[in-house]
Amino acid sequence: MNPLKVSSKSNCNSVAGAIAGVVKEHGHAEIQVVGAASINQAIKSIAIARGFVAASGVDLIFIPAFSEVMIDGETRTAMKFIVEPRRR
Secondary structure, eight states: OOOEEOOTTOOHHHHHHHHHHHHHHHSOEEEEEOSHHHHHHHHHHHHHHHHHHHTTTOOEEEEEEEEEEEETTEEEEEEEEEEEEOOO
16 A cells, blocks of 8 residues: 655645545555645644544544655655554
8 A cells, every 4th residue: 555645735635535545445544744834734634534534433543653755866754644543
């Protein structure tokens, strides 16, 4: 499964729908972002996705981590968020 890539211009509702769909299908989703504005959009999207799946009794959590990505031949530090249902 490829990570969902979120940019500063990403539509939060669209990303939230994608997160909810991927979590439902695969059990978890991975989001990749580079830059503060992209992190903002990703966090808002995760919050919206929590609302989408809450009606079915699912409580989403996310785990942040650093990763490195190649952009235009340069290695950049990125954030990745693993989104998954809370285990009780």
